[in-house]
Amino acid sequence: MVNKDTVDYSLYLVTDSTKVILGDQDLVEVVEKAVKGGVTIVQYRDKVSETRDLIQTAKRLHEVTQAYNIPLLINDRVDVALAVGCEGVHIGQDDIDISSARRILGNNAIIGVTASSTEEALAAAEAGANYLGIGTVFATPTKENTKSIIGTAGVRSILGALSSLQTPPKTVCIGGINEDNVQRVLYQSVSINPPKSLDGIAVVSAIVSALDPEAAAKQLRSLIRTPPPFAIQVKKHKLMIEADENHVRLDLTFKPIVTELIKKLVDTNPICHNMTNTVVQNLAANVALAIGASPIMSLNPAEVPSLSHLASSLLLNLGTLTPSLLPIYTTALATYNRTGAPTILDPVGCGATxxxxxxxxxxxxxxxxxxxxxxxxxxxxxxxxxxTDNLPEGATQRGVDNTASLPPEAKARVVKSLARTLRCLVLMTGSSDVLSDGHIVFSISNGNALLGEFTGSGCALGTAVAAVLAVGREDALMAVLAGVLVYEIAAQRAVAGGKVKGPGTFVPAWLDELYAIREETKAGEMGWVDNAWVEVWGEGRGWVMPWSVVSTLPIA
Known part of the structure; x- marks a missing residue:
């Protein structure tokens, strides 16, 4: 007998008997194969059949689920669930209310509720729902009356609201979930503070429409249990700092971390796949070569599968993106995600059109x-x-130019919040670059104003960072920091040489300095990093020690 308090919601199958989804297969046979493959709970959903037929099919399904000791729920129809004697129902926002369903089915029944907003989720939890079906996450043809597509950000928002409850209901997400996105959905849906993750995923066509439902279920089950290969790795380093009442400066004890990554880059000579805009391909390739990487500048979709195994990182730069290129970029990103290689998205001008x-x-x-x-x-x-919540107002974009003027604290909050929302790294470039993993924020004040006086310097920075990430995926945050530092310290050194008169003389001098840093690193000379100026923004309103939220210093 199934205990409603110990149900495994990890792989939740929702059936669909329509011709377009089920085809000519027998539904009961499909469900039995899926259960053999690892489905942990089944919902029988059929909006068109007569009550008599619903009961007959549900009884056959219940025989299958009982044999494997997993629950069978009926979508909407409390009367059918009662007639069959199955474990419960799933009800939508426009169906019977929870209290009435509970009164009819009893306290031992499992009652799940669809929720597309925090208000619906909290109301259902308060009314006593055992679990929530959160969504729709992505657009899907199996549900016509979707109120909204909420994405992983919407799922995460709902989980965050539920985490405040003393005993929150279990949760699954539904809507377009399949083997290509299941790991990413689970990874990016986690509510960070306080932490709460999904208890499972609900699928329809990913199993019901599969040629082999058992194999499809096994694959989904394996993906659910396996950490995603693309998940960022952030090591915790003990970095010393110097502090006064206004700011904190990192002590250069972090120097070995940065220089070790650059030395690894020089020694490894990683291949970096650039899908970048046509305006800066030559410059970006020269930057990659100067710092010790091997660039491949390819927009050919036929090369993506091979390059995803050959290359160590992927840069997607949207500077000259066209409708015909978007599917190629999409396929490349998904392909590299499967290999676990680092990917960099440079959304050039994304606010302009x-x-x-x-x-x-x-x-x-x-x-x-x-x-x-x-x-x-x-x-x-x-x-x-x-x-992302609580964004400052008034920022606009003209072409690819930056017209947003934000104070340092606002930059730190935006970057940290976006990194936390998507569970990725975020780098905001500017007079001071701001980098975050969603927990701490680095502010990097190296570089030179001439980097902003010619086309493509920001795009080429993406290439430099991609090169270091290619060898530093096990310490992704510091790899990005190292890439920014080598790029911008070279710019400082170029101007300090005294021969630069403007952008035209700056670019070759700068490339020379990138090369010089590479050669110095190869020879074991690491003094170039002594020019780094990095500050750390943490929790609260002040500058704090990295990887710590214990003490804060006030900002004047």
Whole structure:
């Protein structure tokens, strides 16, 4: 007998008997194969059959689920559940209320409720729902009356609201979940503070429409239990700091971390796959070569599968994106996600046009970037698309130019919030670059103003960072920091040489300094990193020690 308090919701199958989904298969046979493959709970959903037929099919399904000791729930129809004697029902917002269903079915019944908002979720929890079906996550043809598509950001928001409850109900998400996105959905849906994750995923066509439902269920089960290969790794380093009442400066005891990563880059010579805009391909390739990487500048979709195994990182730069290129970028991102190689999304000008905003939303829906890199206007646009809370107002974008002017604290909050929302790294470039993993924030004040005086310097930074990430995926945050530092310290050294008169003389001098740093690192000379200026922004209103929220210092 199934105990409603110990149900495993990890792989929840919702049936569909329509011709377009089920085809010519027998539903009961499909469900039995799926249960053999690892489905842990089944919901029988049929909106069109007569009551008599519903009961007959439900009884056959119940025989299957009872044999494997898993629950069978009936969608909407309390009368059918009662007639069959199965374990419970799932009800929508427009169906019978929870208290009435509980009164009819008794205290031992499992009652699940659909929730598409925090208000619906909290109301259902208060009314005594055993679990919530959260969604719709992605657009899907199996449900016609979806109130809204909430994405992983909506799921995370609901989980965050539920985490405040003393005994929150179990949760599954539903809507377009399949083997291509299940790990990303589970990973990005986690509510961080306080932590709460989904208890499972609900699928329909991913199993019901599969040629082999048992194999499809086994694959989903395996993916649910396995950490995603693309998940960022952030080591916890004990970095010393110098502090006064106004700010904190990192002690250069972090120097070995940065220099070790750059030495690994020089020794490894990783291949970096650049899908970048046509304006800066030459510059980006030269930057990669100068610091010790091997760039491949390819937009050819036929090469993506091979390169995803050959290359060590992928840069997607949207500078000259077209409708025909978007599917190629989408496929590349998903392919690299499967290999676990780091991916960098540079959403160039994404706040400038509806097409660019739509393209970024599409890519974030269908893939996971290890790092999102952009100027303040671009990062604000991405944060808005991702559903990040409490964004500052008034930021606009003209072309690819940055017209957002934000104080340091606002930059730190936006970058940290977006990183936490998408569970990735975020780098906001500017006079001071701001980098976060969602927990702490680095502010990097190196570089030179001439980096902003020629086309493509920001795009080329993406290439430099991709190169270091390629060898530093086990310490992703510090790898991005190292990439920014080598890029910008080279710019400082170029100007300090005294021969730079403007952008035209700056670029070759800067490339020379990138090369010089590479050669110095190869020779074991690490003094170049002594010029680094990095500050740390943490929890609360002040500067704090990295990886610690214990003590804060006031900001004057």
């Amino acid at each position: 509806p097409f660019r905003r739509s393209a970024v939303q599409h890519l974030l829906t269908h893939g996971y970037p290890t790092l999102i890199k952009g100027n303040a206007s671009e990062i604000l646009a991405v944060a808005s698309i991702a559903g």
